[in-house]
Amino acid sequence: MTLSVLYALAGVGLFVLALHGLIVHAHLLRKVLALNIMGSGVFLIMVALARRATEAPDPVPHAMVITGIVVAVSATALALVLLLRLKEVTGRTELDEDQTPS
Amino acid sequence: MNKASSILLFTVLAALAVALGYAVIFLPEQAEGLATAVSDQMGNSGVDHSVTAVLLNFRGYDTLLEMAVLLLALIGVWSLAPQSRAETISIPPASPVLLALFRLLIPLMILVAGYLLWVGAHAPGGAFQAGAVLAAAGVLALLCGKRLEGRLAGWPLRFGLVLGTAMFVAVAAAVMVGGAHLLQYPLEWAGGLILLIEAAATFSIGVTLMALFFGVRPITDQRP
Numbered sequence: 605m606t607l608s609v610l611y612a613l614a615g616v617g618l619f620v621l622a623l624h625g626l627i628v629h630a631h632l633l634r635k636v637l638a639l640n641i642m643g644s645g646v647f648l649i650m651v652a653l654a655r656r657a658t659e660a661p662d663p664v665p666h667a668m669v670i671t672g673i674v675v676a677v678s679a680t681a682l683a684l685v686l687l688l689r690l691k692e693v694t695g696r697t698e699l700d701e702d703q704t705p706s
Numbered sequence: 707m708n709k710a711s712s713i714l715l716f717t718v719l720a721a722l723a724v725a726l727g728y729a730v731i732f733l734p735e736q737a738e739g740l741a742t743a744v745s746d747q748m749g750n751s752g753v754d755h756s757v758t759a760v761l762l763n764f765r766g767y768d769t770l771l772e773m774a775v776l777l778l779a780l781i782g783v784w785s786l787a788p789q790s791r792a793e794t795i796s797i798p799p800a801s802p803v804l805l806a807l808f809r810l811l812i813p814l815m816i817l818v819a820g821y822l823l824w825v826g827a828h829a830p831g832g833a834f835q836a837g838a839v840l841a842a843a844g845v846l847a848l849l850c851g852k853r854l855e856g857r858l859a860g861w862p863l864r865f866g867l868v869l870g871t872a873m874f875v876a877v878a879a880a881v882m883v884g885g886a887h888l889l890q891y892p893l894e895w896a897g898g899l900i901l902l903i904e905a906a907a908t909f910s911i912g913v914t915l916m917a918l919f920f921g922v923r924p925i926t927d928q929r930p
Binding site for chain 1: 712715716719722723726727730731733734735736737738739740741744745756757759760761765768769772775776778779780782783786787788832834911914915918919921
């Protein structure tokens with residue numbers, strides 16, 4: 605097992621842990637954080653697997669990751685403002701539970 | 707969440723982790739991906755660093771749209787946050803130590819941003835890294851209680867925000883005059899055009915990230 609596979613496995617671990625956090629926590633700030641960590645896991649996997657090229661690492665996944673980081677940052681900012689707005693309008697930081705049909 | 711459903715969740719996620727881990731471990735140990743294709747075309751890119759070549763030349767379209775995504779996110783943030791919130795943001799007065807550090811760090815950060823921008827042509831670096839450092843300098847300034855002057859918060863700020871995207875679109879379209887495709891830089895101009903786009907993009911990324919951090923439209927002297 606090469607070092608890059610180890611990094612990719614760490615990325616898988618981050619992704620699954622954060623997915624757990626996303627499902628379990630109701631507070632929207634925690635959900636935003638969990639989504640960010642999921643993204644970081646994916647970025648780690650992509651960068652680690654790009655190392656499998658024989659000479660220098662494959663530059664295309666690196667370029668995709670740097671694009672992804674910027675998009676993740678702006679999406680996080682938008683999500684946080686939506687969260688603030690929800691807090692202002694409803695006074696709550698959680699979404700409604702799904703209504704089970706009776 | 708009751709006990710049964712948390713056990714079920716744990717089982718499903720464990721299965722997912724095992725499946726993903728299995729997929730990662732049993733990938734071929736060596737895979738060229740697009741590394742060969744990129745290194746074959748490096749001579750046509752105008753820069754010496756492969757990631758910059760992919761970002762600004764081979765996949766320039768992605769980067770152009772990404773600049774637009776940054777702008778869209780800021781438009782979304784400005785539309786959702788009521789302007790009145792700008793007055794309620796208050797930060798306790800910064801300590802003299804912080805202010806002294808601020809004066810020391812800002813020129814250094816701008817210098818680092820410029821260096822990262824320049825070095826991107828042949829080593830790791832480039833517009834996004836430089837823009838992030840610039841944005842960090844801006845966030846530091848905001849946290850020290852500095853605010854954009856009212857006369858700069860109107861059109862000058864908007865000019866700074868769209869400069870990167872506008873420059874990118876202008877260059878992408880201008881090369882079509884010579885009969886090339888969209889974003890197909892002529893070889894002898896490629897290096898210079900990439901640096902021009904990156905310089906504009908660095909400035910805009912820095913300003914946009916700073917504006918995203920501030921979270922509301924800054925107060926202007928007169929409404930634009």
